[in-house]
Amino acid sequence: MGVKLIKREGNTFKEKIYLPAIFNGLKTTFSHFIRNLKDTSNIKTICYPEEQPKDITSNYRGVHRLTKREDGTIRCVACFMCATACPAECIFIEAKEREDGIDEKMPSVFTIDLLECVFCGLCVEACPCDAIRMDTGIFSFSATCREDFLLDKNRLLCNEPMKEGKNNG
Amino acid sequence: MVEITVDGKIFKVKKDALLIEELLAHKINIPHFCYHQSLGKDGNCRMCMVEIEGKKRPQIACDTPVKEGMVVRTKGENIDKVKRSILELELINHPVDCPICDQAGECKLQDYYMEVGLYDSRLDTPKTHGKKHLDLGSNVMLDQERCVLCTRCVRFTKNITKTSELVVIGRADHSVIGTFGDRKLDNPYAMNVVDLCPVGALTSKDFRFHQRVWFLKTQEAICDGCAKGCAIYVDHHREKYKDDTIYRYRPRFNPDVNGYFMCDFGRLGYKKENNSICQSAYIRGKTSEYEYAEGKFARLLKRHTGKIVFMVSQMLSLEELFRLKKLAKNCGAKISGYGEVLWDESFGDDFLKSSDKALNRKAFDILSIDVSQEFLSVSLLDAELVVFIRRQDVHTSEALGYKGASVFLDAYCYNSIFEGIDLILPIASHTSRDGSFVNVDGYVQYSSCVIKKNFYAKPLLTLIAQILKDSIFTCRDVWEDGLSQESMLCDIDFDTLSKTSQKIKL
Numbered sequence: 264m265g266v267k268l269i270k271r272e273g274n275t276f277k278e279k280i281y282l283p284a285i286f287n288g289l290k291t292t293f294s295h296f297i298r299n300l301k302d303t304s305n306i307k308t309i310c311y312p313e314e315q316p317k318d319i320t321s322n323y324r325g326v327h328r329l330t331k332r333e334d335g336t337i338r339c340v341a342c343f344m345c346a347t348a349c350p351a352e353c354i355f356i357e358a359k360e361r362e363d364g365i366d367e368k369m370p371s372v373f374t375i376d377l378l379e380c381v382f383c384g385l386c387v388e389a390c391p392c393d394a395i396r397m398d399t400g401i402f403s404f405s406a407t408c409r410e411d412f413l414l415d416k417n418r419l420l421c422n423e424p425m426k427e428g429k430n431n432g
Numbered sequence: 433m434v435e436i437t438v439d440g441k442i443f444k445v446k447k448d449a450l451l452i453e454e455l456l457a458h459k460i461n462i463p464h465f466c467y468h469q470s471l472g473k474d475g476n477c478r479m480c481m482v483e484i485e486g487k488k489r490p491q492i493a494c495d496t497p498v499k500e501g502m503v504v505r506t507k508g509e510n511i512d513k514v515k516r517s518i519l520e521l522e523l524i525n526h527p528v529d530c531p532i533c534d535q536a537g538e539c540k541l542q543d544y545y546m547e548v549g550l551y552d553s554r555l556d557t558p559k560t561h562g563k564k565h566l567d568l569g570s571n572v573m574l575d576q577e578r579c580v581l582c583t584r585c586v587r588f589t590k591n592i593t594k595t596s597e598l599v600v601i602g603r604a605d606h607s608v609i610g611t612f613g614d615r616k617l618d619n620p621y622a623m624n625v626v627d628l629c630p631v632g633a634l635t636s637k638d639f640r641f642h643q644r645v646w647f648l649k650t651q652e653a654i655c656d657g658c659a660k661g662c663a664i665y666v667d668h669h670r671e672k673y674k675d676d677t678i679y680r681y682r683p684r685f686n687p688d689v690n691g692y693f694m695c696d697f698g699r700l701g702y703k704k705e706n707n708s709i710c711q712s713a714y715i716r717g718k719t720s721e722y723e724y725a726e727g728k729f730a731r732l733l734k735r736h737t738g739k740i741v742f743m744v745s746q747m748l749s750l751e752e753l754f755r756l757k758k759l760a761k762n763c764g765a766k767i768s769g770y771g772e773v774l775w776d777e778s779f780g781d782d783f784l785k786s787s788d789k790a791l792n793r794k795a796f797d798i799l800s801i802d803v804s805q806e807f808l809s810v811s812l813l814d815a816e817l818v819v820f821i822r823r824q825d826v827h828t829s830e831a832l833g834y835k836g837a838s839v840f841l842d843a844y845c846y847n848s849i850f851e852g853i854d855l856i857l858p859i860a861s862h863t864s865r866d867g868s869f870v871n872v873d874g875y876v877q878y879s880s881c882v883i884k885k886n887f888y889a890k891p892l893l894t895l896i897a898q899i900l901k902d903s904i905f906t907c908r909d910v911w912e913d914g915l916s917q918e919s920m921l922c923d924i925d926f927d928t929l930s931k932t933s934q935k936i937k938l
Contacts, residue, residue, distance in 0.1 A: 340531050340532045341532075341641070342530075342531030342532060342536075342644075343644045343647075344531065347644070347646065347647075352672050355671075355672070358641040358642075359641060360640075360641065366532065367529075367532050367564065367565055368531075368532040368641055391530075391531050392531060
């Protein structure tokens with residue numbers, strides 16, 4: 264392996280006194296400041312939480328929900344595909360015999376730990392039954408204890424898909 | 433021996449053997465449903481088609497005897513086309529409900545479909561439906577739609593158990609597996625049909641929906657249900673934030689002992705490994721830290737040196753018994769195997785079940801451990817401490833007039849009345865430590881399964897090594913330390929034993 268010599272930068276007098284670089288940086292800062300001051304309606308940042316983001320689309324990966332069949336019952340058959348695909352291993356499923364005759368198998372426990380979830384969406388992709396989706400548009404969630412971040416089957420079933428033009432955050 | 437060419441490679445194979453036998457023996461992938469080593473050929477599934485040079489059409493490998501100079505092709509476009517067509521036929525009425533099917537992950541139909549399947553359906557008529565989740569009895573569930581009618585299960589009940597409960601009912605695409613009338617599948621080996629079934633048609637009610645098979649890790653062990661000591665696979669998995677759990681036992685092929693099968697009683701024996709494990713050490717009925725109890729045991733042995741009796745169980749491994757003898761010598765203890773009743777006349781049959789329920793009864797003869805009542809009564813006369821190892825029959829020593837202190841070294845807690853016992857020190861259970869066992873026919877087998885539970889009870893070998901302050905912790909160490917010099921075991925070398933079972937002369 265040959266040795267590659269790299270010229271060390273920053274040794275000139277101009278560079279050593281730093282001031283030109285500082286003023287250059289401030290030039291950018293002030294140009295943005297003046298531009299925003301002239302046209303306040305086009306500022307990129309928002310006053311969250313009073314102001315809510317408007318660019319959350321139906322493709323946004325928000326908090327999960329479990330979908331339902333046409334008759335309103337749970338669609339999930341506890342095949343464990345999502346739990347298998349999950350890189351954070353945050354989906355906890357226990358399966359049981361489904362008694363209502365609609366299918367054979369359903370989850371008795373289906374819990375997602377939001378604190379462990381990395382919102383990658385692999386569970387949605389893995390699901391062969393379209394039973395789990397991340398289209399709720401919920402981008403922020405808060406709770407007072409760790410246990411409340413565990414979304415169980417019922418809470419996941421209660422989550423609704425995002426309505427067009429309005430987010431659930 | 434004759435020479436055949438398979439996919440361009442030359443193999444030496446047995447003369448007159450079936451082609452499929454030899455292909456499978458040489459680990460050549462050959463899809464098959466109806467053929468099984470234990471049930472022989474049936475030739476109904478047509479899945480094992482191969483091209484043989486000189487034959488016009490593809491032939492089934494399971495009904496073709498090997499001939500000198502045969503040139504066989506198992507791969508290639510032609511043969512894939514044939515396989516694809518056969519799979520298409522098998523899948524015409526298949527419900528493709530893999531998400532709810534327990535077999536998914538170990539399903540032959542799934543595997544072959546992924547290899548050569550036709551991915552688009554050409555069917556435009558509705559599928560023929562069969563009955564789903566039908567309880568056949570003996571923990572076996574039937575799904576008629578998933579069945580490929582290989583009749584392995586039918587042939588098993590006809591030829592192996594000779595009970596003939598299962599039959600093929602109906603004709604053409606209405607053919608289904610079933611029992612006659614309301615008869616149930618009822619024989620002590622019934623759950624083997626679940627292993628035999630290459631697809632998800634027969635599943636175990638006991639394992640149903642408990643775990644997906646791709647999560648399971650497999651270790652090799654010996655069933656401790658009876659003295660037959662069937663070779664088994666232990667399928668276990670540690671779920672996140674939970675303890676390691678065993679989900680099922682499956683038979684492991686051992687031609688000397690159990691062949692391809694095991695009995696249902698042994699198969700369900702995994703439950704005690706999950707539910708009956710002693711979860712804490714107890715000193716006079718009160719829970720105690722494990723390390724403290726361990727120290728207490730060592731102190732007890734020291735205090736009562738020369739006045740100790742070890743009452744050992746026939747469930748202990750050869751290595752453990754050998755080391756216990758050494759420990760007994762070290763602390764002047766007498767060692768007795770008397771009093772343990774491990775015999776159930778109603779259990780045995782002439783296949784794989786033995787009335788002798790002691791896993792390692794023969795080891796007492798090999799290591800000359802006394803089982804007479806006289807020896808135990810004499811030993812108990814001046815005893816101050818009795819240590820029960822892998823047994824809890826306090827009544828045996830009490831019946832002989834012993835009233836002193838008792839200690840249990842056991843992995844299992846079946847009853848919660850421990851008040852009279854000075855110390856209960858849990859040791860590793862059957863699937864948590866390795867060891868060798870001599871079965872009823874004199875075969876020594878090594879069980880290598882070591883499952884680490886959350887509550888870590890030390891293996892007996894580790895406990896003994898710590899008390900004796902030597903470094904003989906593993907089974908290999910024990911064999912090298914002198915077990916292999918025992919007169920009946922002198923032909924056995926641990927490396928061979930850990931791979932195959934060894935016969936000893938009794």
